[in-house]
Amino acid sequence: MSETLKGKTVNGVFVDDTFAEAFGMSGTGIIITADSMKWAKIAAVTATGFGTSVIGCGAECGIDRELTLDETPDGRPGVRVLMFGFSPDALIGQVKNRIGQCVLTSPGSACYAGLDAPMKIGLGKAPRFFGDGFQTAKKLGDSRYWRVPVMDGEFVIEETTGCTTDAVGGGNMLIVGTDRAGLLEATEAAVEAISKIDDVITPFPGGIVRSGSKVGTKYKGMFASTNDAFCPTLRGATKSELAAGSLSVLEIVIDGLTSKNVADAMRVGLKAVTDIGAKKGVTRITAGNYGGKLGQHHYHLKDLI
Amino acid sequence: MSGQNLQNGLTFRLKAPATERLDLSGVSPAKLANLSSYDIASMKVGMGRHALTLGDAFDISGSNGDTITIEGSGASLDFAGAGLCSGTLRIIGNVGTYAGRKMTGGKLEIRGHAGSYLASGMTGGLIHVSGNASDNLGGILSGDRFGMAGGTVVVEGNIGARAGDKMRRGTIVVRGQTGEGAGTRMIGGTIWAEGGFGPAPGYMMRRGTLIGSKVERLLPTFVDCGRHDLVIVRVLGRYLKATLGDLAPKPMPLFVQKIAGDMATIGKGEILLPAG
Numbered sequence: 138m139s140e141t142l143k144g145k146t147v148n149g150v151f152v153d154d155t156f157a158e159a160f161g162m163s164g165t166g167i168i169i170t171a172d173s174m175k176w177a178k179i180a181a182v183t184a185t186g187f188g189t190s191v192i193g194c195g196a197e198c199g200i201d202r203e204l205t206l207d208e209t210p211d212g213r214p215g216v217r218v219l220m221f222g223f224s225p226d227a228l229i230g231q232v233k234n235r236i237g238q239c240v241l242t243s244p245g246s247a248c249y250a251g252l253d254a255p256m257k258i259g260l261g262k263a264p265r266f267f268g269d270g271f272q273t274a275k276k277l278g279d280s281r282y283w284r285v286p287v288m289d290g291e292f293v294i295e296e297t298t299g300c301t302t303d304a305v306g307g308g309n310m311l312i313v314g315t316d317r318a319g320l321l322e323a324t325e326a327a328v329e330a331i332s333k334i335d336d337v338i339t340p341f342p343g344g345i346v347r348s349g350s351k352v353g354t355k356y357k358g359m360f361a362s363t364n365d366a367f368c369p370t371l372r373g374a375t376k377s378e379l380a381a382g383s384l385s386v387l388e389i390v391i392d393g394l395t396s397k398n399v400a401d402a403m404r405v406g407l408k409a410v411t412d413i414g415a416k417k418g419v420t421r422i423t424a425g426n427y428g429g430k431l432g433q434h435h436y437h438l439k440d441l442i
Numbered sequence: 443m444s445g446q447n448l449q450n451g452l453t454f455r456l457k458a459p460a461t462e463r464l465d466l467s468g469v470s471p472a473k474l475a476n477l478s479s480y481d482i483a484s485m486k487v488g489m490g491r492h493a494l495t496l497g498d499a500f501d502i503s504g505s506n507g508d509t510i511t512i513e514g515s516g517a518s519l520d521f522a523g524a525g526l527c528s529g530t531l532r533i534i535g536n537v538g539t540y541a542g543r544k545m546t547g548g549k550l551e552i553r554g555h556a557g558s559y560l561a562s563g564m565t566g567g568l569i570h571v572s573g574n575a576s577d578n579l580g581g582i583l584s585g586d587r588f589g590m591a592g593g594t595v596v597v598e599g600n601i602g603a604r605a606g607d608k609m610r611r612g613t614i615v616v617r618g619q620t621g622e623g624a625g626t627r628m629i630g631g632t633i634w635a636e637g638g639f640g641p642a643p644g645y646m647m648r649r650g651t652l653i654g655s656k657v658e659r660l661l662p663t664f665v666d667c668g669r670h671d672l673v674i675v676r677v678l679g680r681y682l683k684a685t686l687g688d689l690a691p692k693p694m695p696l697f698v699q700k701i702a703g704d705m706a707t708i709g710k711g712e713i714l715l716p717a718g
Contacts, residue, residue: 211677211680212676213676273649273710275632275651275678276630276631282674282677290671293673293674
């Protein structure tokens with residue numbers, strides 16, 4: 138571990154004087170409803186599955202929040218999901234496939250625009266053709282809703298949803314601890330706190346990454362590989378960033394529709410971890426960056442605690 | 443309610459029952475916005491030999507604004523709100539034919555009855571009629587491609603025959619009952635009749651939705667598709683509540699009977715009735 142770490146100790150947790158480096162992305166929002174919250178969530182979880190990293194999954198996806206009955210266009214239980222991709226064009230294919238395969242197929246589901254933005258991308262434009270000519274449209278105000286006959290009734294889907302290119306992907310924090318169970322508990326608390334911030338998702342399993350990556354690898358055909366500097370079992374064998382006694386490192390990656398959303402999410406995440414503090418074995422919080430040369434968005438931890 | 447918003451707009455008070463039909467298509471907040479009092483009073487509105495001007499027919503007061511109020515009842519007031527694109531045109535009294543024709547935005551408020559062809563060719567905005575409306579509401583006129591193609595019409599009373607003839611888009615809400623043949627040749631859009639539909643609704647309709655409490659007589663080319671809980675009815679109901687507030691129709695029961703037709707065409711239209 139570097140002997141010259143700068144930072145600040147908060148409630149027994151050392152917070153590095155460093156920054157998370159994040160990237161500009163395209164993002165969209167989609168509302169998924171069903172007859173019950175259980176089935177709205179099943180559709181949403183399925184549609185956002187395999188959506189952890191844009192590099193390998195095509196999109197980073199997650200559930201933003203549950204909606205009240207007043208917030209859904211049909212007054213039924215629903216959730217809002219967010220999807221992030223490299224570009225609007227990249228999102229179009231992801232939305233088409235995920236909605237077509239995972240929401241259209243889910244019992245009682247319906248699907249609506251979840252982001253009001255000047256730029257629109259197709260939502261029901263492709264899935265409507267599943268109707269084989271029996272589909273009909275209903276235009277209400279500026280929105281067109283497709284009604285696709287399916288075996289449990291009708292699948293209603295809005296034709297388009299909004300898309301923003303102001304989104305940010307890759308806000309992050311790495312949490313270091315001396316106790317795996319305690320560290321996981323503290324990181325879960327951070328994810329829970331971040332989930333209360335609107336317009337952000339933490340796309341990895343349960344919001345947590347245990348396999349942080351570095352850019353590059355010794356192998357051809359791969360873009361990223363394990364972040365060996367933060368692997369506790371390599372502490373003596375590589376140029377480690379970890380102090381003696383560090384047993385585990387967990388990362389939270391945050392995507393948001395705006396840079397402010399990501400900053401707000403990091404702020405509450407940091408607070409949740411430092412509030413728990415050293416009593417759960419958390420020793421340090423740091424963040425991943427590439428020296429500031431790759432990502433347009435920098436989130437300095439010292440500004441967020 | 444007469445004289446309301448005098449400070450915020452012009453008020454035209456009919457001097458006496460018009461001696462000829464008046465074409466009010468030039469009377470809208472946008473069209474009068476840059477005209478002087480003299481120009482407004484000199485505007486020809488008469489359609490007869492005498493070619494009455496606005497100043498001949500009306501006492502004019504107030505100043506230009508977002509609202510125009512016309513006080514005076516007369517079936518001879520035609521084309522009220524025709525081409526309206528913004529602001530509010532309020533009429534205290536009855537209007538003749540073609541009110542709201544080719545309207546694209548704004549609000550036309552008729553505190554009385556409306557004649558035939560209300561909202562023909564309308565593509566946007568809101569028309570609210572506190573009384574009844576005559577035949578061919580939202581219908582097509584010779585030379586037009588479609589009837590009503592957008593916007594919303596709310597009629598508190600009853601409406602005449604063939605409402606929504608060749609209607610393409612938009613929503614018509616009727617508190618009372620429709621006449622015969624509502625939704626004739628309909629291509630899209632929605633007619634919601636809280637008091638129910640008269641005989642033979644949806645004659646030759648291709649697409650579109652007729653929602654109501656009952657139907658006097660169905661055409662034989664409409665087929666029963668059963669009792670359903672349709673999500674789109676919820677979406678429609680909530681959309682109308684959000685955009686119309688108290689003017690919105692009461693929500694339909696959870697289950698509706700779907701009757702598809704007109705099977706003499708492509709049969710993608712529907713009549714939705716409360717399911718028993």
